[in-house]
Amino acid sequence: GQQLNQSPQSMFIQEGEDVSMNCTSSSIFNTWLWYKQDPGEGPVLLIALYKAGELTSNGRLTAQFGITRKDSFLNISASIPSDVGIYFCAGPNAGGTSYGKLTFGQGTILTVHP
Amino acid sequence: NAGVMQNPRHLVRRRGQEARLRCSPMKGHSHVYWYRQLPEEGLKFMVYLQKENIIDESGMPKERFSAEFPKEGPSILRIQQVVRGDSAAYFCASSPQGASTNEQFFGPGTRLTVL
Numbered sequence: 001g002q003q004l005n006q007s008p009q010s011m012f013i014q015e016g017e018d019v020s021m022n023c024t025s026s027s028i029f030n031t032w033l034w035y036k037q038d039p040g041e042g043p044v045l046l047i048a049l050y051k052a053g054e055l056t057s058n059g060r061l062t063a064q065f066g067i068t069r070k071d072s073f074l075n076i077s078a079s080i081p082s083d084v085g086i087y088f089c090a091g092p093n094a095g096g097t098s099y100g101k102l103t104f105g106q107g108t109i110l111t112v113h114p
Numbered sequence: 115n116a117g118v119m120q121n122p123r124h125l126v127r128r129r130g131q132e133a134r135l136r137c138s139p140m141k142g143h144s145h146v147y148w149y150r151q152l153p154e155e156g157l158k159f160m161v162y163l164q165k166e167n168i169i170d171e172s173g174m175p176k177e178r179f180s181a182e183f184p185k186e187g188p189s190i191l192r193i194q195q196v197v198r199g200d201s202a203a204y205f206c207a208s209s210p211q212g213a214s215t216n217e218q219f220f221g222p223g224t225r226l227t228v229l
Contacts, residue, residue: 004156033216033217033218035220040222040223040225041222042120042205042207042220042221042222043205043220044220045218045219088156088157090157091216092216100147100162100170101159101162101172102149102157102216102218104149104156104157104158106155106156107156
């Protein structure tokens with residue numbers, strides 16, 4: 001089955017620092033989704049990407065859809081304590097040609113020290 | 115505008131009992147998805163339903179697990195004769211009918227503990 005590999009697995013940063021994480025796949029994706037999950041809660045959609053090369057921002061968050069369509073990056077600028085959580089990349093199965101199930105990466109755990 | 119609702123939030127069952135997890139999609143959404151998350155792992159797809167139809171159940175174990183999304187009422191994920199390995203967080207997501215995107219919106223989850 002399809003697999004998404006996220007890196008790094010965890011990050012420990014100081015408040016105010018910028019953060020970068022990425023997600024790679026062995027197969028092409030037509031859609032990349034980035035979610036954040038707080039402890040004890042469900043994932044919340046942060047950014048959706050639909051075109052290769054697309055760069056999309058949502059406040060302090062910026063995500064890019066890689067040109068090869070096999071990777072995506074998420075950047076968080078000027079981190080704050082409430083950025084703490086687990087960040088997941090996700091994409092639709094079968095390279096994005098069918099709607100339905102999402103494949104998730106294993107997540108990047110972000111810790112922000114005040 | 116209420117989001118995806120799931121209940122109960124926490125469920126404790128003894129081995130051999132049945133677990134019923136409920137999901138009400140966002141208003142106007144007719145597609146429902148169930149995912150399972152083990153501790154420190156990502157979410158794994160289980161089943162995709164539309165009203166009264168199972169579209170894709172490729173991620174659901176063949177035995178003891180079933181799902182439905184009736185014409186009226188919430189979607190139900192049912193686990194019969196639970197075992198300790200069923201302990202996990204179960205998330206429901208929904209998307210609008212005829213969605214041209216793959217965006218799915220998640221509920222808060224049900225955390226199942228099997229004793």
